Amino acid sequence: xxxxxxxxxxxxxxxxxxxxxxxxxxxxxxxxxxxxxxxxxxxxxxxxxxxxxxxxxxxxxxxxxxxxxxxxxxxxxxxxxxxxxxxxxxxxxxxxxxxxxxxxxxxxxxxxxxxxxxxxxxxxxxxxxxxxxxxxxxxxxxxxxxxxxxxxxxxxxxxxxxxxxxxxxxxxxxxxxxxxxxxxxxxxxxxxxxxxxxxxxxxxxxxxxxxxxxxxxxxxxxxxxxxxxxxxxxxxxxxxxxxxxxxxxxxx
Amino acid sequence: xxxxxxxxxxxxxxxxxxxxxxxxxxxxxxxxxxxxxxxxxxxxxxxxxxxxxxxxxxxxxxxxxxxxxxxxxxxxxxxxxxxxxxxxxxxxxxxxxxxxxxxxxxxxxxxxxxxxxxxxxxxxxxxxxxxxxxxxxxxxxxxxxxxxxxxxxxxxxxxxxxxxxxxxxxxxxxxxxxxxxxxxxxxxxxxxxxxxxxxxxxxxxxxxxxxxxxxxxxxxxxxxxxxxxxxxxxxxxxxxxxxxxxxxxxxxxxxxxxxxxxxxxxxxxxxxxxxxxxxxxxxxxxxxxxxxxxxxxxxxxxxxxxxxxxxxxxxxxxxxxxxxxxxxxxxxxxxxxxxxxxxxxxxxxxxxxxxxxxxxxxxxxxxxxxxxxxxxxxxxxxxxxxxxxxxxxxxxxxxxxxxxxxxxxxxxxxxxxxxxxxxxxxxxxxxxxxxxxxxxxxxxxxxxxxxxxxxxxxxxxxxxxxxxxxxxxxxxxxxxxxxxxxxxxxxxxxxxxxxxxx
Numbered sequence: 001x002x003x004x005x006x007x008x009x010x011x012x013x014x015x016x017x018x019x020x021x022x023x024x025x026x027x028x029x030x031x032x033x034x035x036x037x038x039x040x041x042x043x044x045x046x047x048x049x050x051x052x053x054x055x056x057x058x059x060x061x062x063x064x065x066x067x068x069x070x071x072x073x074x075x076x077x078x079x080x081x082x083x084x085x086x087x088x089x090x091x092x093x094x095x096x097x098x099x100x101x102x103x104x105x106x107x108x109x110x111x112x113x114x115x116x117x118x119x120x121x122x123x124x125x126x127x128x129x130x131x132x133x134x135x136x137x138x139x140x141x142x143x144x145x146x147x148x149x150x151x152x153x154x155x156x157x158x159x160x161x162x163x164x165x166x167x168x169x170x171x172x173x174x175x176x177x178x179x180x181x182x183x184x185x186x187x188x189x190x191x192x193x194x195x196x197x198x199x200x201x202x203x204x205x206x207x208x209x210x211x212x213x214x215x216x217x218x219x220x221x222x223x224x225x226x227x228x229x230x231x232x233x234x235x236x237x238x239x240x241x242x243x244x245x246x247x248x249x250x251x252x
Numbered sequence: 253x254x255x256x257x258x259x260x261x262x263x264x265x266x267x268x269x270x271x272x273x274x275x276x277x278x279x280x281x282x283x284x285x286x287x288x289x290x291x292x293x294x295x296x297x298x299x300x301x302x303x304x305x306x307x308x309x310x311x312x313x314x315x316x317x318x319x320x321x322x323x324x325x326x327x328x329x330x331x332x333x334x335x336x337x338x339x340x341x342x343x344x345x346x347x348x349x350x351x352x353x354x355x356x357x358x359x360x361x362x363x364x365x366x367x368x369x370x371x372x373x374x375x376x377x378x379x380x381x382x383x384x385x386x387x388x389x390x391x392x393x394x395x396x397x398x399x400x401x402x403x404x405x406x407x408x409x410x411x412x413x414x415x416x417x418x419x420x421x422x423x424x425x426x427x428x429x430x431x432x433x434x435x436x437x438x439x440x441x442x443x444x445x446x447x448x449x450x451x452x453x454x455x456x457x458x459x460x461x462x463x464x465x466x467x468x469x470x471x472x473x474x475x476x477x478x479x480x481x482x483x484x485x486x487x488x489x490x491x492x493x494x495x496x497x498x499x500x501x502x503x504x505x506x507x508x509x510x511x512x513x514x515x516x517x518x519x520x521x522x523x524x525x526x527x528x529x530x531x532x533x534x535x536x537x538x539x540x541x542x543x544x545x546x547x548x549x550x551x552x553x554x555x556x557x558x559x560x561x562x563x564x565x566x567x568x569x570x571x572x573x574x575x576x577x578x579x580x581x582x583x584x585x586x587x588x589x590x591x592x593x594x595x596x597x598x599x600x601x602x603x604x605x606x607x608x609x610x611x612x613x614x615x616x617x618x619x620x621x622x623x624x625x626x627x628x629x630x631x632x633x634x635x636x637x638x639x640x641x642x643x644x645x646x647x648x649x650x651x652x653x654x655x656x657x658x659x660x661x662x663x664x665x666x667x668x669x670x671x672x673x674x675x676x677x678x679x680x681x682x683x684x685x686x687x688x689x690x691x692x693x694x695x696x697x698x699x700x701x702x703x704x705x706x707x708x709x710x711x712x713x714x715x716x717x718x719x720x721x722x723x724x725x726x727x728x729x730x731x732x733x734x735x736x737x738x739x740x741x742x743x744x745x746x747x748x749x750x751x752x753x754x
Contacts, residue, residue, distance in 0.1 A: 105375040
């Protein structure tokens with residue numbers, strides 16, 4: 001399989017002076033196209049920072065990140081924007097939609113920016129995604145007029161509108177109730193089955209169990225990983241138990 | 253307001269950990285009271301130290317003030333007034349603290365939650381539109397009140413820039429001579445009353461009629477006649493006689509005198525004599541009282557503004573002061589050369605081209621107004637730049653969340669800067685157009701009102717369209733672009749992770 005992201009010896013520090021703290025400590029990770037990966041760990045272990053560094057949202061102090069062979073930490077800001085627009089999709093814990101646009105405009109926006117051509121095919125694509133995620137009835141609703149779950153689905157639609165190579169999710173179900181969280185994870189799973197690489201950060205074993213591979217982080221290091229082959233045919237519940245056992249074993 | 257916007261997240265945290273509204277308010281009030289007091293005290297001290305240096309030029313022109321000793325006290329009162337205004341504004345701004353909900357502050361990091369008001373303008377309803385333009389228009393429509401403030405600033409800046417400029421252009425224009433009770437011509441030839449004047453006039457008339465460099469001319473004779481007002485009092489009035497249709501002045505009412513018994517009065521004269529169009533007035537010529545019919549009222553801001561125009565003298569006139577010949581040169585002649593030729597030809601007359609005459613009569617005023625127009629231009633540009641930069645700082649602090657969202661979905665810093673530039677340019681176009689309209693209507697009538705007290709009631713701007721409609725707006729536009737470039741630099745520093753909080 002072709003490597004989509006390769007992170008090598010990544011280090012990142014936060015804070016000033018004596019308060020300076022190493023959040024990532026020489027982390028290396030390889031992600032292949034089509035994989036569904038989650039990164040797990042307790043709060044402050046560096047999992048969100050790793051996602052930000054791998055996706056180019058932040059630059060590492062040391063180490064390199066390559067996306068499809070191009071080193072992204074050497075890219076200029078405009079090149080990174082281009083990459084985010086064309087190849088990446090983001091879903092954050094809080095639904096980050098623009099509050100002065102309705103849901104469908106929010107979803108269409110990255111595609112209109114990317115193509116700047118006839119909006120009709122983009123509208124059709126947006127409607128298709130909204131239908132798939134069950135929010136077709138809320139096209140003209142604004143941020144304050146829908147539930148958190150519906151907003152998060154709109155966020156996923158926006159992340160997918162440009163058919164990205166990889167979808168990044170930073171605690172995408174963190175603000176949702178268990179039913180909505182399950183529905184959102186089903187959507188992620190379906191997206192992955194259609195070929196999109198998915199990289200999620202979570203502290204929830206149930207969410208992590210949707211992945212093919214789970215990395216465990218602690219104090220800025222990747223301390224363990226579990227990988228399931230398609231042939232293993234484990235259920236989500238079985239995967240969840242394995243994840244919990246691993247977490248216990250490493251005291252996470 | 254900008255600082256408060258920047259600290260919305262912290263305010264949210266303070267509220268979340270249980271701090272009361274009044275406690276948070278007290279923290280900010282103490283902070284801003286100290287800052288304002290320090291600023292006002294320092295400002296007063298600097299003013300006291302540097303006022304002598306700044307006032308040197310003014311003292312040279314206008315002398316020393318009789319109240320100079322009171323200046324420190326007046327300065328202190330001014331500083332205190334500014335301090336009070338700032339504190340009142342801070343108190344008003346802090347009232348927003350009550351409106352900040354914990355959830356809103358932590359989730360969106362902004363005070364603003366409006367924008368659900370313009371569903372008619374939607375991306376999916378428009379087939380094709382540049383997303384930066386769309387987002388800019390959408391933002392303006394969603395925050396009309398905010399942008400209205402900026403529009404007013406642009407409007408007023410345009411107004412204070414254009415009005416003095418138009419006034420300066422007007423009084424420097426060739427047409428302005430017509431407000432001075434004199435028709436528009438190229439050369440003026442003054443002959444003082446003397447025993448040989450009638451011979452000189454005859455010679456001049458003959459020479460002028462044969463000169464191919466002269467397109468047209470008129471001889472007007474000036475005399476000091478007495479006019480009788482309604483109270484029966486005799487008022488001396490400088491009166492010009494001759495054909496007033498050749499080089500007409502500006503008539504606010506009526507027309508130039510054509511018949512022997514007709515008289516046109518300057519505006520100030522008509523006011524003093526309390527007569528208007530259609531009234532009759534008596535004029536004493538050579539000791540003989542004659543009745544005239546008032547046919548026109550014209551602007552004249554010279555000679556104290558009290559003059560009159562009639563068609564003919566009555567015979568040998570002992571009240572004569574002299575004659576003036578107004579000349580318009582032909583199209584291919586250079587007025588300055590013709591003027592020199594006449595100066596040599598008629599050495600006993602005073603020959604001046606009208607530009608020079610106007611400059612001699614009105615030069616100081618023209619210089620002062622031109623200077624004032626340059627000062628107000630710099631002032632307007634300064635206000636525009638300052639307000640635009642401050643406004644952008646506030647807006648970008650407010651918009652931290654949406655800037656991060658746009659960056660996360662693939663909009664570049666350049667895209668976002670373009671959006672702010674479009675917004676400001678659209679507001680600038682609206683503001684400056686309104687300012688131009690206002691300057692040419694309200695500005696013109698306000699200046700006209702002031703000028704009418706000098707005797708020109710029908711005042712109209714004679715602006716240079718290239719200057720007022722192209723050069724000045726282009727200069728302002730340039731200032732806006734520079735301010736936008738300066739004000740949007742902060743966008744580069746905004747990190748996605750800092751604003752999309754978990």
